[in-house]
Amino acid sequence: MEEEAKGGAGSAVEAEAEAEAVAPPIQAAEAEEGADAVVQGMVEAVEEISAMSEFRNAYRKLFCNLSRRIKLLAPMLEELKESKAPIPAKAIETLARLREALDSAKELLRLGNEGSKIFLVLEMDRIMKKFQEITSKLEQALAGISFEELDISDEVREQVELVHAQFRRAKEREDTSDAELYNDLLFVHNKSTESDVDAAILRRLAEKLQLLTISDLKQESLALHEMVIASGGDPGNVIEKMAMLLKKFKDFMQTQDPEMGPPAKLNAFSPNGKSEAPRIPDDFRCPISLDLMKDPVIVATGQTYERGCIEKWLQAGHLTCPKHSKSFLIHL
Numbered sequence: 478m479e480e481e482a483k484g485g486a487g488s489a490v491e492a493e494a495e496a497e498a499v500a501p502p503i504q505a506a507e508a509e510e511g512a513d514a515v516v517q518g519m520v521e522a523v524e525e526i527s528a529m530s531e532f533r534n535a536y537r538k539l540f541c542n543l544s545r546r547i548k549l550l551a552p553m554l555e556e557l558k559e560s561k562a563p564i565p566a567k568a569i570e571t572l573a574r575l576r577e578a579l580d581s582a583k584e585l586l587r588l589g590n591e592g593s594k595i596f597l598v599l600e601m602d603r604i605m606k607k608f609q610e611i612t613s614k615l616e617q618a619l620a621g622i623s624f625e626e627l628d629i630s631d632e633v634r635e636q637v638e639l640v641h642a643q644f645r646r647a648k649e650r651e652d653t654s655d656a657e658l659y660n661d662l663l664f665v666h667n668k669s670t671e672s673d674v675d676a677a678i679l680r681r682l683a684e685k686l687q688l689l690t691i692s693d694l695k696q697e698s699l700a701l702h703e704m705v706i707a708s709g710g711d712p713g714n715v716i717e718k719m720a721m722l723l724k725k726f727k728d729f730m731q732t733q734d735p736e737m738g739p740p741a742k743l744n745a746f747s748p749n750g751k752s753e754a755p756r757i758p759d760d761f762r763c764p765i766s767l768d769l770m771k772d773p774v775i776v777a778t779g780q781t782y783e784r785g786c787i788e789k790w791l792q793a794g795h796l797t798c799p800k801h802s803k804s805f806l807i808h809l
Contacts, residue, residue, distance in 0.1 A: 547615075
């Protein structure tokens with residue numbers, strides 16, 4: 478019995494030793510799979526950033542500089558993706574930090590590409606801080622890369638070192654926000670009507686914010702729709718303020734271009750001019766259902782509708798805009 482016990486114990490030890498002997502290849506395979514996932518994640522992030530065509534807002538220069546520097550990392554990522562050489566565990570950790578920084582940069586750039594232009598100015602302190610944080614994260618991640626551990630060409634290495642130097646200088650340089658733009662925006666917001674504001678101020682703001690065309694105003698309106706939806710239909714003070722400012726820009730543009738048609742009312746203030754509790758602006762409600770639009774579409778007349786409602790309207794055989802009674806082509 479004792480020998481059997483010893484034999485059993487010996488078998489268990491041998492089995493454990495065999496398992497340990499098999500472990501390293503599994504860990505190596507996991508490490509290789511992890512490296513592939515990290516590299517592929519960075520490639521996709523840079524591709525998404527490269528697809529963002531423009532940044533038409535008050536911080537265009539900052540967004541463009543960040544986007545341009547990140548795009549210069551693409552050759553390194555492509556070489557890492559195509560390389561058959563294994564990437565050491567320590568290098569994977571460094572690249573994982575770079576991937577995290579790129580993902581953060583992608584979200585900020587998406588805000589600059591698709592988000593509200595008015596929001597960027599009202600939240601300028603937070604936006605500027607975000608730029609500084611992301612610049613610092615990218616600089617630190619690039620500083621930690623050991624090129625000797627990576628299978629990349631000398632030309633690509635030189636380019637990455639140049640990008641790192643650019644991020645290092647940007648990190649040391651503190652960009653200042655446009656205080657005048659912010660103050661002008663608050664000044665316009667605090668005026669009870671558009672007629673109380675100097676047209677020159679409104680024009681200057683519209684130019685700086687790149688809210689110069691009907692298309693710009695439509696895009697800004699849709700960006701606000703997205704923010705209201707994200708808030709669960711309970712817009713806070715910032716969104717309420719943005720809605721009022723957008724209305725004033727629409728009123729101003731109407732005086733410059735009568736073809737735009739009358740702007741919709743936002744009902745953010747009571748008749749006595751005092752602020753009421755935050756409510757969903759009428760611009761964000763479908764004119765047909767009067768509900769908050771979760772999938773808005775814009776028709777040729779410039780009016781916005783909930784997709785499902787306007788589709789039912791068309792399926793019923795109607796060929797005119799429900800609000801303006803004009804013929805239209807819908808952009809679905």
